Amino acid sequence: xxxxxxxxxxxxxxxxxxxxxxxxxxxxxxxxxxxxxxxxxxxxxxxxxxxxxxxxxxxxxxxxxxxxxxxxxxxxxxxxxxxxxxxxxxxxxxxxxxxxxxxxxxxxxxxxxxxxxxxxxxxxxxxxxxxxxxxxxxxxxxxxxxxxxxxxxxxxxxxxxxxxxxxxxxxxxxxxxxxxxxxxxxxxxxxxxxxxxxxxxxxxxxxxxxxxxxxxxxxxxxxxxxxxxxxxxxxxxxxxxxxxxxxxxxxxxxxxxxxxxxxxxxxxxxxxxxxxxxxxxxxxxxx
Numbered sequence: 001x002x003x004x005x006x007x008x009x010x011x012x013x014x015x016x017x018x019x020x021x022x023x024x025x026x027x028x029x030x031x032x033x034x035x036x037x038x039x040x041x042x043x044x045x046x047x048x049x050x051x052x053x054x055x056x057x058x059x060x061x062x063x064x065x066x067x068x069x070x071x072x073x074x075x076x077x078x079x080x081x082x083x084x085x086x087x088x089x090x091x092x093x094x095x096x097x098x099x100x101x102x103x104x105x106x107x108x109x110x111x112x113x114x115x116x117x118x119x120x121x122x123x124x125x126x127x128x129x130x131x132x133x134x135x136x137x138x139x140x141x142x143x144x145x146x147x148x149x150x151x152x153x154x155x156x157x158x159x160x161x162x163x164x165x166x167x168x169x170x171x172x173x174x175x176x177x178x179x180x181x182x183x184x185x186x187x188x189x190x191x192x193x194x195x196x197x198x199x200x201x202x203x204x205x206x207x208x209x210x211x212x213x214x215x216x217x218x219x220x221x222x223x224x225x226x227x228x229x230x231x232x233x234x235x236x237x238x239x240x241x242x243x244x245x246x247x248x249x250x251x252x253x254x255x256x257x258x259x260x261x262x263x264x265x266x267x268x269x270x271x272x273x274x275x276x277x278x279x280x281x282x283x284x285x286x287x
Contacts, residue, residue: 004053013089020069021062025053031098034061035106039146041068041194043182046271066196076198080210084113091121103128115220124227124285129239129264131247132217138237150197153190160191170263229255229281233262
């Protein structure tokens with residue numbers, strides 16, 4: 001099979017933020033936007049983007065503001081309004097109503113975009129291990145992991161891989177660590193996460209409020225009328241079976257996939273199973 005072409009593009013948003021994105025395949029009416037989780041980058045999807053493109057869709061994986069090679073936000077503006085505003089700018093520029101697949105922070109961004117900022121801008125919304133009423137202890141565990149090496153970094157890629165494995169035992173340490181360089185950058189002989197530390201600063205009250213207010217997030221989902229799919233990692237402690245059942249009870253028309261052997265980082269833990277679930281959902285969207 002012929003390999004799918006990948007082209008990197010940059011977008012200037014209304015807020016003056018430069019957003020970097022990889023386009024897999026040619027832009028067409030069947031387009032998917034992939035939004036990573038907090039502290040990750042557009043390279044966190046494994047082969048998902050290229051596999052989707054091989055099915056005839058255009059897959060666009062984006063670095064959210066403050067992450068990867070997109071601009072850091074001025075004045076530490078990391079509220080959902082900022083994240084969603086950037087993606088809205090991208091969608092307006094490409095001129096296509098996409099399916100949005102959002103992991104964690106990316107899913108919250110999709111909720112805000114479709115449920116408040118610009119309703120009916122999406123064709124459908126896939127929430128990857130995120131729901132409005134998430135498990136608080138699981139959320140704190142994620143935040144603690146992100147904080148742990150925020151300022152000190154890692155002495156080596158091996159140390160970073162071990163830290164990830166300690167947090168996420170389901171994922172084996174890869175034999176080739178080169179892939180980690182896409183989520184880390186080297187500075188003064190140490191390796192640091194490839195995102196703005198201000199994203200996690202507790203002084204940024206606005207960011208904390210809108211992302212932790214379960215009633216507010218729930219109201220966003222209530223306003224969404226396009227099809228939704230929840231993809232949960234069965235071992236996730238952020239969206240446990242309890243939170244998943246509550247979400248499906250409140251949104252009975254939403255689809256649901258439970259990925260065995262995956263934790264919160266579903267796409268990275270079980271990329272093949274996750275990708276098949278997304279492609280099956282996309283197939284149902286056009287038939």
